[in-house]
Amino acid sequence: MGIMQSIGVLLTFVLQIYFWMILIRVLMSWINPDPYNPIVQFLVRATDPVLEPCRRILPPIGGLDLSPMLALFAVSMLSNVIRGLFSGGDVGGTMFALGLQLLGFVHIALTLYMLLLLARGGVNIYLWMRYRQGRASMLDLRQPLNRFLFQATEPVTRRLRGFTPTVFGLDITPIVAALLTVLLLTLLEGLMNGGAAVAMGSGGGMGHMSY
Template identity: 35%
Template sequence: MYDVNNPLAFIGQLLHVGLTVYLWIIIIGALISWVNPDPYNPVVRFLRRATDPLFIWLRRHVPLIFGGIDFSPIIAIAFIIFLDVSLVPILREQGNILANILIGLGQSLSMLLNFYLIVVIVAAVISFVNPSPYNPIVRILSALTYPVFSWFRRRLPLSFGGIDFTPVLVIALIFLVNTYGAHTLIRMGLNLKLKGGF
């Protein structure tokens, strides 16, 4: 809840609603883009007008296209979650700036790691059924996992008995980074809040 007599808290609530709506617009737009929608459909045109400015800005500053697949929606989702978790509480609480930034960074990082964990698990399971490399889902999974898998394969012997254990190592590393990186940032932020820090 928020105090309507507190203008910053009210602005924070409005920002939260706006970010939530925009988050779903990005998610729906990303899902629709994977099925080659009709570009003249009014819904598709609205989604593109609403998301293209952010996507273009991200692509200009960060290389987000791998294997011909655009991953700017994923970064955009993480960025919106960061704003919702950090900036909105700062406005509501009118303080705890560093604490909320740490929590926002931790939760955004954790979201990205959990997403990649699911991708690695699905890619590992699909690899056992010898899927068609032309399948769009297989292409997306390959574009996401191949750079990481190939980096480890070049440096470590991870195949035993014809089985590639690279996904197992990547999953273990994701758990470690999530536990000692993302969750540590969240705990630091929460501890700062409890101590009434900046």
């Protein structure tokens, strides 16, 4: 093993440890650990330099902090870049693989968001049916789950609401937004399948890429 490969292995190992540190901090946040514990303090000090910029890029939605997902993905991508560059592999192939991984990450995020939009559409239908029956039909935003669902989907549905007519008083903008998301997912799947076909057809270092 050459010097460059040894450096690559070392950097990759360090990034893998850092990946697990972020993941452990996320898991610990679910159990409210003792903030004065030395291990907890070390994890906070070690991971904040990455998590804080990620929080500015991806602020909390409905009280849910999604920045660790962005941080974990960034560390994983950086690890793959270093592994590809220092192993003497094809730089173009490495960047192509990262592009496919990024598309895969966006695909997963859009799929989750589509499910949220469908859930918001289901809530709208439920409230609309209660309204038609003459019963209370207000969304209780004091409930954390309702508040998260509203805050996560409202930025998109608000923009579509001016162009989407109601159906007998039913707000169908979440369903329309979900359908548009399906179109984006279909486009992404086409790009990913095309990229995978190119990778498989090129053989060599790119033949083993996955996303």
